[in-house]
Amino acid sequence: MILTNIKQLVGIQSEDKLKTSGFEMNKLNIIENAYLQINNGKIIGFGKMKDLSMDEIEEVEDLTGKLVLPAWNDSHTHLVYAGTREKEFIDRINGLSYEEIAARGGGILNSAKLMEETSENDLYAAAENRLKQVMNMGTGAIEIKSGYGLSLNGELKMLRTIKRLNEKFDLTVKATFLGAHALPKKYKNNKEKYLDLIIKEMLPNIEKEGLAEYIDIFCETNYFSVDDMHKILEAGRKHGLKPKVHVNQFTSIGGIQKAIEWDAISVDHLEVMNGKDFNALKNKSTIATLLPSCSFFINIPFGPAKKLIEKNISFALATDYNPGSSPNGNMNLVNALACIKMNISPEAAFNASTLNGAYAMEISKNTGSITEGKLANINVTSNINSYGFMPYSFGQNHIERTMIKGKWIN
Ligand SMILES: [Zn+2]
Missing domain, CATH: 3.20.20.140 (Metal-dependent hydrolases)
Structure with missing residues (x-):
């Protein structure tokens, strides 16, 4: 499955990063106008839309206007x-x-x-x-x-x-x-x-x-x-x-x-x-x-x-x-x-x-960020401008869909 036209893909980390601390916590790695590729319940690739090449006919979901983040x-x-x-x-x-x-x-x-x-x-x-x-x-x-x-x-x-x-x-x-x-x-x-x-x-x-x-x-x-x-x-x-x-x-x-x-x-x-x-x-x-x-x-x-x-x-x-x-x-x-x-x-x-x-649950090797090989545990937001909008517009749910291990739960 490929999720395309993602407004912002948020929370990208390298494989060896198992936690963040200190002032690095104030940084988030983001790709604008991105795609995310999922197979067998795992993240197998991501990048900028302009670099996406689809070889075969794949299942595609267009997420124009939406952010994709790791699940909580x-x-x-x-x-x-x-x-x-x-x-x-x-x-x-x-x-x-x-x-x-x-x-x-x-x-x-x-x-x-x-x-x-x-x-x-x-x-x-x-x-x-x-x-x-x-x-x-x-x-x-x-x-x-x-x-x-x-x-x-x-x-x-x-x-x-x-x-x-x-x-x-x-x-x-x-x-x-x-x-x-x-x-x-x-x-x-x-x-x-x-x-x-x-x-x-x-x-x-x-x-x-x-x-x-x-x-x-x-x-x-x-x-x-x-x-x-x-x-x-x-x-x-x-x-x-x-x-x-x-x-x-x-x-x-x-x-x-x-x-x-x-x-x-x-x-x-x-x-x-x-x-x-x-x-x-x-x-x-x-x-x-x-x-x-x-x-x-x-x-x-x-x-x-x-x-x-x-x-x-x-x-x-x-x-x-x-x-x-x-x-x-x-x-x-x-x-x-x-x-x-x-x-x-x-x-x-x-x-x-x-x-x-x-x-804190000893699972950060497998989840918690957008990383190749990690579980496809992700959240898709409604049409919002940036992740900062979520805590700003507090008390409301801006998460439209959630995927756990590659399967949409809603
Ligand atoms: Zn308690």
């Missing part, structure tokens, strides 16, 4: 969940804090209760619906976490649901085990016992069924400590799971440093960062992941994207799609918020949402 890679979500929590949202508008809502039985524990009451089939149906919605907004690969089960059966139910999504859809779905998301009510005064349950019961079963690739923990004041993280990541490694962790959302307690010790693939959130935290991330393979729609929704500081660029630390942008702090899986909105609230360029937001998102 959303590397941090909790897309599998039961029920919704708009009641807590309204409580918050009426003056209750996030902590007060949690103390009343709201928050993660509320989602855990709803999870327990929901069958695996209903859970799957709701998640499938959400996944289709985000694919229609241009997401071409996604990471999904467990963490609302908080019991052996609940966590397995969530991870099996993620596995089913991966089997049903062409897009890449990466599974992360987040048993240490919150302390269930039953273990309120016995954290050690819950950690034991994760280590001795949940992890062996997850390995046996091959249900996850990554392990996560919510390392935060009043949740899980740095020592807890050490234990969980150590146990995870024994069962073949690599760390991708929640750190520095509300407080800086040394989680980044500990995660780096364990060769974390990514450290996520980072709304609160001190000098030591920045230094720990310098020249490391671990990538930072920022979640602007979470900051927007619960009114907390935004991650320090600009500072990370200045310090040459690579970061990805993701939605954190979840029922409590970011009930939205739209990567276009994430891009807009990064530009508007974090004050970074559309180019940097774009790089963080495509190639760097892929890096």
Whole structure:
């Protein structure tokens, strides 16, 4: 298949470029009036229209007036969940804090209760619906976490649901085990016992069924400590799971440093960062992941994207799609918020949402840019003048069509 007369082909990278960092994030390689050739689900060529020679009669699609970009890679979500929590949202508008809502039985524990009451089939149906919605907004690969089960059966139910999504859809779905998301009510005064349950019961079963690739923990004041993280990541490694962790959302307690010790693939959130935290991330393979729609929704500081660029630390942008702090899986909105609230360029937001998102899921060899040999995971825009129009005209969907592994999904 050849896509022709593309107004701008955006996000071209060389094969060896697996992530972007520092001021190079402000650059995007573009070809104006371009073609893109696809075969067997992969990109096999591209260039200027004037250089295109078509030997045989090929399937041609004329994209006059439209931009073609790599699909978004959303590397941090909790897309599998039961029920919704708009009641807590309204409580918050009426003056209750996030902590007060949690103390009343709201928050993660509320989602855990709803999870327990929901069958695996209903859970799957709701998640499938959400996944289709985000694919229609241009997401071409996604990471999904467990963490609302908080019991052996609940966590397995969530991870099996993620596995089913991966089997049903062409897009890449990466599974992360987040048993240490919150302390269930039953273990309120016995954290050690819950950690034991994760280590001795949940992890062996997850390995046996091959249900996850990554392990996560919510390392935060009043949740899980740095020592807890050490234990969980150590146990995870024994069962073949690599760390991708929640750190520095509300407080800086040394989680980044500990995660780096364990060769974390990514450290996520980072709304609160001190000098030591920045230094720990310098020249490391671990990538930072920022979640602007979470900051927007619960009114907390935004991650320090600009500072990370200045310090040459690579970061990805993701939605954190979840029922409590970011009930939205739209990567276009994430891009807009990064530009508007974090004050970074559309180019940097774009790089963080495509190639760097892929890096945070360890798939940037195969996707995340327009590169010969990579998967044909692409987005086609409506008739717009430039990619800068997308975050500028925020809150609207300018993606008309999405192709995953060479197949149009819409
Ligand atoms: Zn999260």
